[in-house]
Amino acid sequence: MKISVDKITESPEEISFAENTHDLDLIDGEAKVGDFRFPPFVDVNLVYYRSGQELFFHGRLGGTIEGCCSRCLKGCSFPLEKEFDFVLTPDPFAGKNGELNRDEMGLSFYAADEINLSPFIREQVLLALPMRPLCEDGCRGLCMVCGVNLNEESCLCAASESDPRLAFFRTLKLGQ
Ligand SMILES: [Zn+2]
Numbered sequence: 001m002k003i004s005v006d007k008i009t010e011s012p013e014e015i016s017f018a019e020n021t022h023d024l025d026l027i028d029g030e031a032k033v034g035d036f037r038f039p040p041f042v043d044v045n046l047v048y049y050r051s052g053q054e055l056f057f058h059g060r061l062g063g064t065i066e067g068c069c070s071r072c073l074k075g076c077s078f079p080l081e082k083e084f085d086f087v088l089t090p091d092p093f094a095g096k097n098g099e100l101n102r103d104e105m106g107l108s109f110y111a112a113d114e115i116n117l118s119p120f121i122r123e124q125v126l127l128a129l130p131m132r133p134l135c136e137d138g139c140r141g142l143c144m145v146c147g148v149n150l151n152e153e154s155c156l157c158a159a160s161e162s163d164p165r166l167a168f169f170r171t172l173k174l175g176q
């Protein structure tokens with residue numbers, strides 16, 4: 001998504017659009033980062049206005065990503081939701097190149113007549129990824145011993161570990 005700088009006025013404008021995740025170039029043209037798979041589009045709602053030469057943006061991301069539960073490894077979808085703000089100021093080094101420059105203070109500059117929002121949206125999408133996604137809050141994960149998904153099955157490993165008298169169950173193969 002691109003916005004022309006001269007269309008940004010002091011009265012706030014609100015836009016909603018679907019940002020193509022391929023345009024975000026999330027990973028080598030594939031809409032995939034780590035274990036996450038992205039939908040073709042993420043919804044973006046953006047309010048923007050200017051104050052003097054500074055451009056203010058407030059946005060909201062919405063969408064769903066596909067990933068794996070960090071405990072039981074089951075594939076599931078997670079909401080992708082995030083609010084973000086950023087301010088662009090005129091690039092003091094404008095003229096050296098037309099590229100977006102950013103310093104380490106989180107201040108961003110604009111130099112071109114048109115602002116390409118995709119790098120900002122891309123950054124926010126990456127920040128919105130859950131660190132430890134869970135299929136549900138109470139996910140019981142996998143048994144460390146036999147590997148069954150404890151949400152779907154139960155096993156005797158925990159019992160045999162905690163009670164040495166049940167240790168023989170660990171080697172016992174239960175019939176059908
Ligand atoms: Zn899980």
Ligand SMILES: [Zn+2]
Nearest residue numbers: 143146155157
């Ligand atoms: Zn087990």
